[in-house]
Amino acid sequence: MSATFVGMPAFPEAARNALADAQLRGNLALATRTIRGKRLRVVGELPDWEELRLAGAALKDSALLSLDSSLERLEASLTAAGATVHWASDAAEACSIVASVARDHGVDEVVKVKSMATQEIELNEHLAAEGIAAWETDLAELIVQLGDDLPSHILVPAIHRNRAEIREIFLRRMADVGRPAPADLTDEPVELANAARLHLREKFLRAKVAVSGANFAVADTGTLVVVESEGNGRMCLTLPDVLVSVVGIEKVVPTWQDLEVFLQLLPRSSTGERMNPYTSTWTGVTPGDGPQEVHVVLLDNGRTRALADEVGRQALRCIRCSACLNVCPVYERTGGHAYGSVYPGPIGAILNPLLRGVGESDQLDSLPYASSLCGACFEACPVRIDIPSVLVDLRAKVVDAHRPSAKPEAAAMKAAAWSFGSGSRLGVLERASGVFGGLASRMVRRRSTSGRTALSRLPFAGAWTGARDLPAPPKESFRAWWKRTDGGRR
């Protein structure tokens, strides 16, 4: 169980493989269409949705722009409430803190609430190397874990799997790690959910240590919040004696009252419900109720790098709702694996380079280009992250990181400026283009959806046309036609 994103190819290559998978495209189209419809219905019910978005963005900004004092307040209130606060500057530090808590209690297994932060730091792999099994308890995470698979969506990590595939995974793998799936399991979702209930219940009832993330951390009170659907979160947060929560430092919100905004924005944006089935809040240790030993690991792992980027720091407002994935025309077609990270889709295209740095790898540097800049993600974002602007800014940074070797795209833009700058130059080029168009229509292999002939690959601009179809130029330019026919009169 050690699937990893390490070594993933850059986006264009990964996307080409994903696009060739008809099953994947079918599953994704169905799922994203369903969730888009649900979200629009419940967002439309609220007359003050825009006011909530404005407040949500400003609240996150107010915590982020004074993050040092926000974190000091959070630490003080957590400590006062009986929690032990740890700080981890990177993934390795965070993983070893969690492992040492587990070791202190002599356990060889922990139960886990779905958490993006622990996926990001690859906690399960780290614990496995120390002989500690980490059981994912969210249904979709269980599907991914049992299938030795990778997550492809923030909210629904197994969105790329349909019910028949899930049935097959449960039948094949559950018996290896615990209670087997019922032999007569069908692919009805109700039966699949029940198989997960039975399989995981024995793990919940015996677990001594649980690991979670947090959706929000309230600076003033030290309250952590987990938003979920199935009750697996409540099981992990309530039944074990020891709870370790790994919390990104950007999860902090100023006050308890601010939850009135986020608990409206998040469920409607993520699962498209008025409210998710279960939300748990807890403040340190409550005597006689729930875990009596509570740890909180405050995780940096690149967040301060993102914070230093004046344009990009708004990405740290993200509340991981995944609305931007569901509305993105690129994500809908490629799915999440092509982004090579636990954070896929539009937010992943900015968050990954912001957290890990531009110019570090071709894979990361390809992500800001995985977008048509249509702007649907900004419209859907409940905390108004202007993803298109950050994408454009990151593209500039990627270009800068790769100087002095000038990119063909930059050279092409310069050439375009030269030719559009003069009518006579443009005329000459159009005639040349017409000759090329005549040749092209003879060698063309297909027509685009609009019925126009299209070139799918050009030898001298492969990076551009490899991911796009270029319409073949017409044999005669408009200006030449106008001259020849006197504006259509001849």
Add this chain to the structure above:
Amino acid sequence: MSARDEILGRVRSALVGASPAVEVPRGYRTRGDASVDVLALFAERVADYRADVVRCSPDEVEAMIAGALAGARAVVPPELGWHVPDAVVDTGLSALELDELDAVVTAAAVGIAETGTVVLDHGPGQGRRALSLVPDLHVCVVLAEQVVAGVPEGVARLDPTRPTTWISGPSATSDIELNRVEGVHGPRRLVVVLVG
């Protein structure tokens, strides 16, 4: 240098030149529309999640609880204000012992009409968190005066130092092809008894 000092140092240098003053526009609704019948809306929205809702007067609560339990073996928290015949009173039962019981009856702290949500703060009559989690049927009694219109009024009534559990319908998942399926790890049936 400790990780704490390192992180706080990085935060401070990341924010050099940034202005920490952010005005938060709170133009959203913090009070419900007075013309809306919040009790009717609450009942309708809870039922939308395929939970059962029954409305009754204060002297009918025990009969409603008995009807919802239909003979199921129930656990109740100490200080539940209603008598449930043959129920086990929680005295710190283990998770395994709770798993042997079919149902739980609790009071609530807040009801939120717009979202169809019941909030427990695990005070008197509500029990510790495990109690309303492990048994498969949760019968939750909500008083009319506990029901507010929207989320902001609900948050304002709650004490952040207490653990809270917000419940909107029975346990559910949307993880299979993004369709909601009721019944995973939490109680698969939720009955809300709305009093008054």
